[in-house]
């Protein structure tokens with residue numbers, strides 16, 4: 005098998021809130037084409053792990069690197085290569101749907117941004133809403149816009165926290181197909197999800213996060229989908 009490049013590594017990262025160790029000595033190596041799914045109960049620490057992986061939260065111990073560069077969410081080189089949809093995005097209240105995507109595409113130097121934005125808008129089925137302001141969208145449409153902001157820009161790593169949230173059944177099926185396509189093109193994906201169908205369809209590896217009880221984060225479980233061999 006041709007060797008695939010390492011996109012992200014986390015080495016022994018930990019996070020304690022107050023007196024409670026939420027994430028303990030968590031390590032992960034993600035290669036191009038990997039789709040890693042974090043699963044586990046509410047409060048297990050999945051979002052905390054993702055926030056540390058993208059540099060939004062500093063680990064108490066350990067180190068995260070993106071393509072060999074120490075993680076910093078403000079490093080332009082990292083921001084160029086990593087797209088994330090973690091929390092509900094804060095949209096600009098006075099920019100329309102299409103203006104958000106246009107801004108994102110141009111900020112990241114997408115060639116032919118108009119055509120690209122139109123294609124992504126069609127894919128997330130927001131063409132009829134393209135002129136609306138975010139505050140007037142339904143909650144599922146806002147979720148689609150958040151996902152579109154990641155799909156409209158270049159990326160080598162996609163980090164998603166419960167991307168299925170508020171999507172309808174067709175939306176989850178579309179998302180699964182889209183993410184499979186992404187990893188087949190060699191992108192790396194790390195996502196937390198409570199949707200077994202999405203995890204089954206997309207993940208090449210799963211990590212079941214146990215959380216603070218009884219002993220930190222659990223070991224990796226064998227994944228569905230592509231094997232490494």
Ligand SMILES: Nc1ncnc2c1ncn2[C@@H]1O[C@H](COP(=O)(O)OP(=O)(O)OP(=O)(O)O)[C@@H](O)[C@H]1O
Nearest residue numbers: 021022026044045046047048049050051052053196
């Ligand atoms: N900034 C914070 N201060 C204090 N506690 C926090 C903070 N952020 C997270 N926690 C706690 O850490 C634990 C893990 O939270 P986290 O959001 O990572 O869980 P999760 O696995 O993503 O859960 P869910 O499936 O509900 O999204 C929770 O008990 C949460 O209350």
